[in-house]
Amino acid sequence: MATHFGAAFIDAQLGSIAEQSHKDWSLWVSDDGSSDATRSRIDAFARAHPEHEVQLFDGPQMGAAANFLSLLARLKPGERHFVALADQDDVWFPDKLGRALRALEPLDDAPAVYASAQTYTDAALSNPRPSRAYPRGPSFSNALLQNILSGSSIVLTPNAVDLLASVLPDQAPKFLDWWIYQVMTGCEAHVIYDPEPSLFYRQHSGNILGEGHGLRARARRVLLLYGSGYRAWLDAQLPALERAKGQFSAENQRVFERFLAARQGFAPKRPVALWRTGVHRQSPLETALLLSASAFGRL
Template sequence: MPVRSPKVAVLLAAYNGMQWIEEQLDSILNQSGVDVAVYISVDRSTDGTQAWCAAYAVDHPCVKLLPEAGKFGGASRNFFRLMRDVDFEPYDFVAFSDQDDVWHVEKLQRAITAIQYRQVEAYSSNVTAFWPDGKTSLLDKAQPQVAWDFLFEAAGPGCTYVFNKQFSQTLKKSMLNHWQELQKVSLHDWYFYAYARSHGFRWHIDPQPTMEYRQHENNQVGANTGLSSLVSRYKTIHDGWWFAQVRMITLLVGQGDDPFVKGWLQLRRRQLMKLSFSAWKCRRRVRDKIFFFCICWATALLGNKHS
């Protein structure tokens, strides 16, 4: 009897993606050692993405275009819609895709091998960011996981995430139970990682890059490299967005009653000062631990626009 290839549902969120989506889809359909079905949800676009995807799906039976569902206003709500509306029952694994990257041919096969060999439920990997001028940069997110990193950062780009069926179905059930609150979460990849870690699911972050991560002016988040990126991230913290997301995700994943969390959850001045001294267990990368320490003190002393 021939060995059955693992069946993978790839959830692709698109928005004004005509410039790059065909190259991305080709790289997904060219994956080795897996049986792929791609589900596309298009945020209301102005460049013909919906019509193009409909035509592409006619020519590629393994590609399914979900019905139009109005304006999402961001990738997170679009991915939440995909999680809600796609039936995972026929599949062994669920993966996530942006519209503008290029996957290595063995991306999914490598992820599935790691999930099975390491006996984990979820996987993500490093990526190689690339720019129109030919510049490239390894985005290294594979530092050892620490006690509370999941409340303060994602496991890396969500387009590298691969989940087994058990975790996908458990996550979906929880999402449906908190659907309205979830619509305020801005970063789906951060929320998925936080849910997994807070509920005892095991996660492997692969140091090997498995895809080319395209950088352009329309990236919703993009690569965290250089001084300009650091300044941009400080602005989101000073505006109050980041700590508001921390608190919201912490409560959504049920960590509000933990003694460590209760010590800083109200984000008062003294609580932030105290939290700063736990930086080593709140972020994975050394640079981010230092930045976290400084941000806690800056927010405690200077406040933010909405405090």
């Protein structure tokens, strides 16, 4: 868990971890300089649950992605830990860990990642609504343009942890969960997406990134795709794949290189060049909008 001024909601998240049906867990928390009650709440949780290992570390104070990466860097290769990522303000369903581990059990000796849908709520855990569906499923061609693995739902097998630890970037990506999706699909690891929600994803003013699937959310995505923000995201995200690309499959290495070249190509020809790489979002309409926006330097 990566924390930063999380006192307002962290008690509910910690309580949901304590109530997991799967009881064999440890909690590592990296705190990015919180001066509210975040650290004292974690200390109190550790005292209340002496049967579990609860460790609190000082984070690098370079953003949420760097904070999570600092925790991955603390894991020693070969320790054979399953790792679940946790946000400070969500609430896990009681079977979250157990369900993920059952799904990953047949892939125990392989690099694999599990993620699930979420139930979005407001800050008071009211107004529940489902997260988006992803009909085309996971792929590297999708991962280059879109993330479908919500970090708060991600669980990694030990081999996946070792894989990610071996390609940690020098500079953190914009979004850690998107980077995990890109690396895992690029390396053709197993990706399990569970359409059943495993947590309440609390949306509030302090969220780094919100999501949704209604008309308002779709309008926000269209504005993002046609604005300059999306290209800035990619510019911050793609360099973090440099250390990983050598472990991509041969086909995905070709897709990656063609994608990078197409982004920098002659503007009027970019949409066709990008289309030929096969990159796509889950929505055909969003794919078409994004490829057309590339002619104006928006990708």
